[in-house]
Amino acid sequence: DTVYLNGSFLPLEQATIPVLDRGFIFGDGVYEVIPVYSAQPFRLDEHLGRLALSLEAIRIHNPLDMEAWRNVVIKLINANRHLDDQSLYIQVTRGVAPRDQAFPNPEVAPTVLLMSMPLVTPSPALIESGVSAITALDIRWQRCNIKAISLLANVLLRQEAVDHDVAETLMLRDGYLTEGSSSNIFVVKDGVLLAPPKNQHMLPGITYDVVLELAQAHDLPHRIAPVSEAQLRSADEIWLTSSTKEVLAVVMLDGVAVNDGKPGPIFKRMYALYQAFKN
Ligand code: PDD
Numbered sequence: 552d553t554v555y556l557n558g559s560f561l562p563l564e565q566a567t568i569p570v571l572d573r574g575f576i577f578g579d580g581v582y583e584v585i586p587v588y589s590a591q592p593f594r595l596d597e598h599l600g601r602l603a604l605s606l607e608a609i610r611i612h613n614p615l616d617m618e619a620w621r622n623v624v625i626k627l628i629n630a631n632r633h634l635d636d637q638s639l640y641i642q643v644t645r646g647v648a649p650r651d652q653a654f655p656n657p658e659v660a661p662t663v664l665l666m667s668m669p670l671v672t673p674s675p676a677l678i679e680s681g682v683s684a685i686t687a688l689d690i691r692w693q694r695c696n697i698k699a700i701s702l703l704a705n706v707l708l709r710q711e712a713v714d715h716d717v718a719e720t721l722m723l724r725d726g727y728l729t730e731g732s733s734s735n736i737f738v739v740k741d742g743v744l745l746a747p748p749k750n751q752h753m754l755p756g757i758t759y760d761v762v763l764e765l766a767q768a769h770d771l772p773h774r775i776a777p778v779s780e781a782q783l784r785s786a787d788e789i790w791l792t793s794s795t796k797e798v799l800a801v802v803m804l805d806g807v808a809v810n811d812g813k814p815g816p817i818f819k820r821m822y823a824l825y826q827a828f829k830n
Pocket residue numbers: 584705730731732733734735753754755756757758759792793794795
């Protein structure tokens with residue numbers, strides 16, 4: 552596979568990063584994951600916009616302008632045309648400098664990496680059956696709106712899910728749902744779709760926005776409001792959303808069936824709307 556590293560396109564095997572890269576030493580960087588369907592990046596400008604916000608939040612100057620980002624993305628997609636659908640990964644770190652927590656002074660060039668992986672969306676069987684999830688305390692920091700590469704808490708929380716043989720860990724902070732370890736979470740109660748409000752405790756998901764836009768466009772009752780643990784546990788439906796999982800029903804939470812333990816009618820409607828929209 553071909554990757555882009557600091558201005559060059561080269562085979563993945565030949566792409567190397569110095570040991571002193573602050574991404575490696577401190578997890579000092581940000582990233583994006585963009586789904587690519589039939590060589591078309593989905594919601595590219597929104598992903599690049601969020602990347603710009605993440606960079607600004609950690610005070611790295613955006614190394615490329617929007618036009619340059621778009622060009623690199625298109626070139627990389629075309630260099631990896633052998634892949635069917637692609638999951639395009641972008642990472643920017645603060646660059647290479649002697650190890651010291653403070654920013655390098657003078658500033659150094661950020662490290663820019665783009666790579667493409669096969670996009671594996673949930674199978675029809677999984678859409679039909681739904682997935683199980685567990686809950687855990689949200690042990691992350693207070694800047695979860697930044698798509699930071701320092702993901703140790705997410706890694707540990709996601710491994711908890713794997714250890715329980717389930718698909719995702721849903722996080723609770725102060726008695727309220729924040730998000731999944733690598734997804735946003737919606738619930739449905741009495742026919743109304745509920746979405747936790749964007750704040751510093753969750754990543755503002757691109758898929759989250761698409762789902763709310765579709766709900767708006769198709770007159771699906773919806774409300775942006777905090778979701779308490781009690782509301783989560785008594786939900787008629789629970790969904791998770793992400794660029795790679797799209798929209799997926801959670802049918803079992805902490806070993807307890809969500810409603811009748813099957814993906815619900817509103818999920819099915821949104822799944823169909825999403826599939827129609829992305830194409
Ligand atoms: N994760 N919340 C977290 C913590 C995430 O890591 C992600 C995405 C989302 C969903 O955001 P979006 O809809 O923009 O993909 C929410 C990506 C896919 C990942 O880390 O692989």
